[in-house]
Amino acid sequence: MGSVARRHPDVGELVGRAVDGDARAVARLISLVENDSPVLREVAAMLVSHGGHAQVVGLTGTPGVGKSTSTSAVVGALREQGKRVGVLAVDPSSPLSGGALLGDRVRMQEHATDDGVFIRSMASRGHLGGLSGAVPQALRVLDAARFDVVLIETVGVGQAEFEISSLADTTVLLLAPGMGDGIQAAKAGILEVADVFVVNKADRDGAEQVVRDLRHMQSIGGRYLGQGRWRPPILKTVATRGEGAGDVLAALAEHWAWLNSSGELTLRRNSRAAAEIEALALGQVRQRFATACGPGALEQSAARVLAGDTDPYTAADALVRSISG
């Protein structure tokens, strides 16, 4: 009976403990999310009335800027303020090798024994959906568990930067001097989704140049000029020594106040929930494609396209017809 109880947990009790901040219950619920457990729906229905309190902060930046160290410094500073912090380290770029590499990246050992900090690594599964699959559900768990701040950190760059920004209330872009790709990243549009810029390794040569480049881009961007708009601050830190973490916290608090007073928080969370609902619905549709057409049907359509017997649009039409009756 013990093992049966382990496999089919009393969901109500588990959620109750998680909402009271029990770290083991939180971990258990996130495992249910990762394993796409059939009880997830029940969990989601129970969590929904407990959410909305945590500020979700996304930390992003190219490898080498000091993301893990910065996360650790911010967590330390939040703890000094008495805030409870959840950390989700996500690896969206590796559908093949899974999340195995995350263990060694999360340099958070100093917080491992602090029960005001919950740290979890998570590999987002597969191509389709990327972060949009399991991560929003994991965020709901952490939010319901009454963490004051939930930090999401990603491994990797590119698409993931934008996905993080679509999940977070506040997006922090980390840069560092001497990274050739700092400006390339900026050019690729990442500037446009950052709420706070942090130039880490500010004790190194070139840090001032990165700050100047950012200021220049802000000035030519011109999108922060309107009244009531948020103008992303540019901060300098030396995360290895904890320098500047207080400034980061102040910027996070200021952005949080602006999000609440401007109505932007509701807008962002609304579009986040809409994307989440759509992603779940599309996930269901994909499963229906598989069951409606039988195993191997998609591969057979693909083979017919390759043979020139049909085109992909016509094959897609048939797939959609199979589930819409």
Place this chain on the structure above:
Amino acid sequence: MGSVARRHPDVGELVGRAVDGDARAVARLISLVENDSPVLREVAAMLVSHGGHAQVVGLTGTPGVGKSTSTSAVVGALREQGKRVGVLAVDPSSPLSGGALLGDRVRMQEHATDDGVFIRSMASRGHLGGLSGAVPQALRVLDAARFDVVLIETVGVGQAEFEISSLADTTVLLLAPGMGDGIQAAKAGILEVADVFVVNKADRDGAEQVVRDLRHMQSIGGRYLGQGRWRPPILKTVATRGEGAGDVLAALAEHWAWLNSSGELTLRRNSRAAAEIEALALGQVRQRFATACGPGALEQSAARVLAGDTDPYTAADALVRSISG
């Protein structure tokens, strides 16, 4: 009547000219793809019997390794062999700023007047789908236009690396010495999808170390040991001087021969076509979600989730029910 004809091109004639290699017709068809034209289905149906000849080569690597220069060198070497080459430069990382930055990245001026080379920049639209939306259709156009080799180059890294590898017959991973993220990229699993490794800037300090690191990873990976398996070669180039381009071409030809003889080409193209069909079907489903529930319905569901009146799974169920009758 002239302007009407421009807006509703004679699709049959356009496809006919593209298949004969007319660059303007090819460009026109790719514009139809980019604009998601209603005549695309007709185009796809006509193209389907003309495809399958081109070797699709994906070039990928972090910013700064010399992707554009390498692409240009490979194009030059292919032209010396008399091969016709299509180049698709894709920017998947920038849903906000669009493809505006691509213009200055494509350092292909030397090939601009060569009618055996067709170069096109393309911004993949939006978040969902990423490359999976328009790029496969653009590849079909270039394939039908009888280019011998079609090169896809991406801006940015991360998710895009994997998407490129899922679209290409042969994936070339570019690395360079002195990029701190070379090994990070490798750790993130990108090694596993590369068919050819190219260490560019091989005249710089540290190039041999990158080669050694790659060899070491191959040796501990152990997945290339089986008979008949492809063992990715590790090549050195100095793309700015065209050095090593011949070796890259030889590796591409060897991989192409292996793809054909091993049956792997059919496997890869089959899974590519299956993913393409599914992506088109999911695109249709998203449109149906919007029409079945009316404008703003998804946002209303999202607001109800935020208010705690429903959970995202229940909202997704309703969305799926709305199209499955």
